[in-house]
Amino acid sequence: MALQLKKLLPVLAVVLSMFAVGAMAHPLPPPAPLRIPFLLFENLEQYADNYENTSVLVTELSWMRCPSGQLLEGSTFLIRMDYAEGTGVRMLAENVESQAGQMGNLRLEWDPDKQRYVIRADNGWMENVYAPVYRVVLGTLHYENLRVVLS
Amino acid sequence: MRVLPVLFLVLLLLSLPPVAAWRGSGTRSQIDISGANSFTLRIGKLTMTNVSNLFEMLFGTIKTKNVTMENLVIEVPQGDGTLRVEVGYATAPYAVMKVSVLQVLGLAITHLSDLIPLLLGKSVTWTDVTIVASSMKAQNLLLSNQLMYVRSPDNLKDIYIEADRMTVSSLSVEKVVRESDGRPSFLTLTSGMVMENFLQKTPPPCMCISASRASSSGQTELRAVSIFSPTVSMASMEITDRPHKVKAKGVELQSPEIWATHLELSSLELEGMHIWPCN
Numbered sequence: 001m002a003l004q005l006k007k008l009l010p011v012l013a014v015v016l017s018m019f020a021v022g023a024m025a026h027p028l029p030p031p032a033p034l035r036i037p038f039l040l041f042e043n044l045e046q047y048a049d050n051y052e053n054t055s056v057l058v059t060e061l062s063w064m065r066c067p068s069g070q071l072l073e074g075s076t077f078l079i080r081m082d083y084a085e086g087t088g089v090r091m092l093a094e095n096v097e098s099q100a101g102q103m104g105n106l107r108l109e110w111d112p113d114k115q116r117y118v119i120r121a122d123n124g125w126m127e128n129v130y131a132p133v134y135r136v137v138l139g140t141l142h143y144e145n146l147r148v149v150l151s
Numbered sequence: 152m153r154v155l156p157v158l159f160l161v162l163l164l165l166s167l168p169p170v171a172a173w174r175g176s177g178t179r180s181q182i183d184i185s186g187a188n189s190f191t192l193r194i195g196k197l198t199m200t201n202v203s204n205l206f207e208m209l210f211g212t213i214k215t216k217n218v219t220m221e222n223l224v225i226e227v228p229q230g231d232g233t234l235r236v237e238v239g240y241a242t243a244p245y246a247v248m249k250v251s252v253l254q255v256l257g258l259a260i261t262h263l264s265d266l267i268p269l270l271l272g273k274s275v276t277w278t279d280v281t282i283v284a285s286s287m288k289a290q291n292l293l294l295s296n297q298l299m300y301v302r303s304p305d306n307l308k309d310i311y312i313e314a315d316r317m318t319v320s321s322l323s324v325e326k327v328v329r330e331s332d333g334r335p336s337f338l339t340l341t342s343g344m345v346m347e348n349f350l351q352k353t354p355p356p357c358m359c360i361s362a363s364r365a366s367s368s369g370q371t372e373l374r375a376v377s378i379f380s381p382t383v384s385m386a387s388m389e390i391t392d393r394p395h396k397v398k399a400k401g402v403e404l405q406s407p408e409i410w411a412t413h414l415e416l417s418s419l420e421l422e423g424m425h426i427w428p429c430n
Contacts, residue, residue, distance in 0.1 A: 048358040048428035055428040057358065095427030103421070108310060108353070108414040117310065117353035
């Protein structure tokens, strides 16, 4: 009996290690590129944070409008809209790039609640925005001519 | 009638500010005047040509031209601390300074041999000069290795900003303020600011912002800890009478490095912006 148990131990160890690997955090899949030709926004807030063990740039907007269409391109899908207007936007991205933009009443200030520096702007616009995003959450969204294509 | 000159001297003495100490020796001169209504200039080597007449000098106005200064340190007491400006080399074609009558007399006594050339408008060179002034104006200043600071940067807590070039149409250092944790910074208001190829980095969790060009048409509020630039030029600079404010116009900084605690811009236009978490 003891001999049989000894033989079973390596198998048991392998099974347990497989469970342990399964319990570890999944690495995030590659971020989906988001491209917006023109973005209008109000109450922007940006800060660095950690999401699923990955450093991300959090962007929050109380209101946004993309009057000239946008494109969200994932590994298995493609989303296009001619017009989009949303509130309560929260986006976790690898980074955010923009060709040109304007920000009204921009502040870079220490937030005692978040215990980190936060960028805030009352309003503004950005042109040719590119952001590889991990996650986008919207409070409300109004859109025109939505097309979702599986790639 | 003979009483009049005596009366004039008495009135002159009565109008003087209170004096704490006065001392001078050889080429090294120093005058300390008590009270916050003054700031201090320590100059390693000063070359200048006096253009003020005797009457102006007696009333504490020193007008100079073709001024060069080496190893200049300006200490300006402001609000909740002292702003310090260190400059390796500075030139100004014209500068005016308001000092006390005692300061004038002190400088004259410690540089007696230069008195006649000075009054004749000849260029003089002094070393290790300390001047306590109440206000100063200079035109077309050129500074090399300029460092303006209230304290050394704390890399863990301060925001770092660098740029290839920064121009500001007007700048005013308003006062020294204390942050909530007691650390000092100096409140700077600027207008018409443009930065080329700028990079900004916050302390951990680190966030980096870069832009090929950033311009603000409105007012910018910067609470800075230190500002360093190897080359600075400005159309004019003034340290005002109490409350002491450092005001400058037409400022251009090459490769500035700024450590700050807070940045606020009324309106900013960005080109080629990139934001990313950088830790």
